[in-house]
Amino acid sequence: MVxxxxxxxxxxxxxxxxxxTIPTLLGYEC
Known part of the structure; x- marks a missing residue:
């Protein structure tokens, strides 16, 4: 779990x- x-x-x-810089490669949001 940790x-x-x-x-x-x-x-x-x-x-x-x-x-x-590279939002298209990551596409993650916190």
């Missing part, structure tokens, strides 16, 4: 880091 939370948090961080 691994899933960390995984989602990591995805969220990647999303905010590249949100303005």
């Amino acid at each position: 691994n899933i939370i960390l995984y989602l948090s990591c995805r969220c961080l990647w999303n905010s880091w590249f949100y303005f």
Whole structure:
């Protein structure tokens, strides 16, 4: 369960880091 939370948090961080550069490749929203 903790691994899933960390995984989602990591995805969220990647999303905010590249949100303005490659939003079409990620397409994630927190």
